[in-house]
Amino acid sequence: MNRRRFVSASIGAAGALAIAGRVRGDGPPDDSDPTSLIPTMMAATAKMPIESRPLADGLHLVYGPGGNIAVLDGPDxxxxxxAGLPNRAADTFEVVKRAGGKPVVRLINTxxxxxxxxxxxxxxxxxxxxxxxPATRRRLSTEQYTEIFKMKSPASPPAALPVVTLDEAEVHVGPETLRxxxxxxxxxxGDLFVHFTKHDVIHTGDLFSNxxxxxxxxxxLGWIGGMVAAADVLLKLAGPSTRIIPGHGPVATRDDLARYRTxxxxxHDRLAKLHDAGKTLREAIDARPTADLDAEWADGFFTGGMFTRVAYDGLVKHRAGAGKAS
Ligand SMILES: [Zn+2]
Structure with missing residues (x-):
C-alpha cells in the first residue's frame, strides 16, 4: 500500500528522531509528548510543494503541506x-486558482x-x-488554547470568519449538489463533512486521517467515541465506488475507512476499560494499549504513546462532562 505519511513525508527521519528524543526530567525519552510536533511540522512544511490533480471532470484535489483541499468548478x-496552512496561504491561493481557473466564491471549513x-x-x-x-465560527472568533500542544491560536480577523453558519445544508453548484x-x-x-453527491466524493475533514x-x-471537546460514531455515519454514506478525501493522507476507499473505524x-474500548479501572493518564500511557496497532498506524503523525495521551485525555474529559450534564 502506497501510504502518504504525514510527518514522515513532511518532517523526515531527523524531525521524527528529534520528537522521539525529547527528554522529561531524568527519565527515559518520553515518546508520548507531542508538544514539539507543531513547530517542527510548520518548519518542515514551509517550503513543501502544493500540488493539484483532477479527481473528476470539474473536481480537483489540492494537497501537500496542510489539510487536503477539494476544488469544485461551478458556473459562478x-x-x-x-483552505490550508496560514503560512502557505498565498501559495495555496495561487494553486487553487490555477487548478480551477476561476476565482473562489465559496469556502467551506470542515x-x-x-x-x-x-x-x-x-x-x-x-x-x-x-x-x-456555529462552533467553528465561535472558535475562529476567539483565542484558542490547545492543551496537548501547549499552543495558543489568536482570534481570526473579520475577513477570515465564516459568514454563514450551518449544521446541515445542501448547496447547489451547477449540476452538482453538495450535502x-x-x-x-x-x-x-464543530466538524462537518461534505458529500459531492454527483461525483460521489466525500471530504471528511479530520474525521478521517487515512x-x-x-x-x-x-x-x-473532541473525543475518540465521537470519532467512532462519525466514522459510522461516513461508512453508512459511502458505497464501494465512493472516493473519500480524508483530512490528511491519500484519497481513500470505503475499505480504508472501515479499517480506520475498527x-x-x-x-476506544481499551481506553474505556483503563478508565473504568481508575487508571491515571500516565498509567494508561504506560499500559501501552496500542502496542499491537502501532506497526500499522503510528508512523504517520502520532506515536502510539501520543495517540494514547490525546485519546485518553479526551475520553476522560468527555466522561466528566457527560457526568456533569446528567
Ligand atoms: Zn484538525
Missing part, C-alpha cells in the same frame, strides 16, 4: 472545501484548525463567502 466560480482554515483570510479578502458550523452535514463532537465540536493515528482535540473502536 469555484467552491472549495478547506473545522477551525489552522491547517484547514489557515487560508481563510486570503480567500475571504478575495471575496469568497465562508461557510462553517454538508455536521456531527456530534468527534475531532472537535493510514495513521489522528489528532483528537480534547481542548475543543482501529478507533479497538482503542
Amino acid at each position: 466560480g469555484l467552491t472549495i472545501v478547506d 473545522h477551525w484548525h489552522f491547517d484547514h482554515a489557515g487560508g481563510n483570510e486570503a480567500f475571504g479578502r478575495a471575496g469568497a463567502a465562508i461557510l462553517a458550523t 454538508i452535514k455536521s456531527v456530534p463532537p468527534a475531532h472537535t465540536d 493510514g495513521f493515528y489522528p489528532n483528537i482535540d480534547a481542548s475543543s 482501529m478507533l473502536a479497538t482503542v
